[in-house]
Amino acid sequence: MRGIELRGARVRYGPxxxxxxxxxxxxxxxxxxxxGTNGSGRTTALRxxxxxxxxxxxxxxxxxEDITRRPAHARAARGVAFVPDxxxxxxxxxxxxxxxxxxxxxxxxxxxxxxxxxxxxLPRPAGTLSGGEQRMLAVSRALRAPRTHPxxxxxxxxxxxxxxGMSPPVAARTYALLAGLPAGVPACVVLAEQRLPPALRExxxxxxxxxxxxxxxTVVFSGEAAGLSPSG
Numbered sequence: 463m464r465g466i467e468l469r470g471a472r473v474r475y476g477p478x479x480x481x482x483x484x485x486x487x488x489x490x491x492x493x494x495x496x497x498g499t500n501g502s503g504r505t506t507a508l509r510x511x512x513x514x515x516x517x518x519x520x521x522x523x524x525x526x527e528d529i530t531r532r533p534a535h536a537r538a539a540r541g542v543a544f545v546p547d548x549x550x551x552x553x554x555x556x557x558x559x560x561x562x563x564x565x566x567x568x569x570x571x572x573x574x575x576x577x578x579x580x581x582x583x584l585p586r587p588a589g590t591l592s593g594g595e596q597r598m599l600a601v602s603r604a605l606r607a608p609r610t611h612p613x614x615x616x617x618x619x620x621x622x623x624x625x626x627g628m629s630p631p632v633a634a635r636t637y638a639l640l641a642g643l644p645a646g647v648p649a650c651v652v653l654a655e656q657r658l659p660p661a662l663r664e665x666x667x668x669x670x671x672x673x674x675x676x677x678x679x680t681v682v683f684s685g686e687a688a689g690l691s692p693s694g
Contacts, residue, residue, distance in 0.1 A: 464490035464525050465650040466511055466542075466618050471520035473506050480506045482679045483520065488618075488652045492670035493641055493662060495687070496654045503679040504654040505547065505622055511652065512544035512620050513537045524618065543603055547622035547654075550600035553589025560588050560599055573602035576639055579632070593627030601636060622654045637661035641669045663687055 467487040473480045481503050488494035488511075498504040509515040511522060513534035521530045529537060538544065551560055557580055561570040574581050577598040583591060588599060601624050624640065625633035637659050640651050662671050673690050675683035683690065 463487060465492075465494075466522070466524045466652065468507060468510060469521045469523060471507070471510055471522070472518045473510055473515055474518045479518075480679050481510065484676070484679070484681055485520075486674040486681055486684060487672075488650050489670070489672065490650045492672050493651045493653065494672040494674065495658055495662065496652065496674050496676060497656070497658060497683075497690075498654075498676040499656060501678070502676040504676050506679075507674075507676065508544075508620050508622055508652065508654045509546075511618075512542060514544065514546075541617040543617070543619050545600045545603060545619075545621040545624070547626060551588040551591075551596050553587065555588055556585055557588055557591070557599055558584040561602065565603075569605075573605050576605050576635075577602055577632075594629065594632065597624070597627050598632065598636075601640075605639060617649045619649060619651045621652070623656075624653060625659065633659070634661045641671075658687060658690060 465488050467485075469485050471481050471484045484503065484507060486496075486507065496504040496507055506515060510517060513522070513529075513532060513536075517530060521528050523529065524537075524542070534544070552563070555563070558570075561573055561580075579595065580598055580602070583595065588596060591599065601621060619640075621640070625636050628636060638661060640653070641662060658673060671687040673683065673685060673687050674681055675690070
């Protein structure tokens with residue numbers, strides 16, 4: 463398949479196993495949401511896809527190719543963008559410098575069009591921003607022109623709780639932007655969330671939204687957002 467997936471993935475933190483043979487797929491041209499409460503394994507699964515956590519068993523496949531042994535920096539160089547839930551910006555660099563690192567001048571303008579709140583903050587060190595402002599800056603990396611590689615026709619965007627710390631209007635705008643990303647580029651977007659954001663549930667008619675619900679390191683539901691209970 464085109465996109466990224468885990469097959470029989472197991473991950474350990476010392477003596478504790480956090481993922482128990484998890485298999486899940488994030489197809490190209492869709493938004494995939496990894497749902498679960500704290501300790502469910504959703505963040506571990508996302509980090510395993512990004513390569514920041516090694517598997518103890520199983521495989522990571524991208525566009526059908528086994529990339530399990532490829533380190534995180536090599537995956538990033540081949541178009542896998544990862545935004546973790548913490549320490550997602552360079553605090554000593556200014557907002558402008560953070561944006562310059564993530565793409566071209568055109569990409570920076572695209573990010574500022576998406577988040578005009580960042581424009582007056584460009585000269586400030588990123589570490590002085592509020593939590594929501596830092597999140598806007600971090601997520602803006604996903605809004606740059608997605609990169610692909612000759613061996614991969616699909617770029618991958620992985621974000622852990624993209625709206626963390628954002629106001630409700632900015633959060634809704636963020637989900638609308640992410641839901642619109644696959645429509646214009648060959649990308650798959652994978653988000654880790656505690657609950658399915660209403661904006662994604664509402665956009666499911668226009669954008670394919672795939673849900674994998676995790677509980678205690680196993681997948682308990684996989685399917686379209688419409689098949690998830692309203693409490694999910």
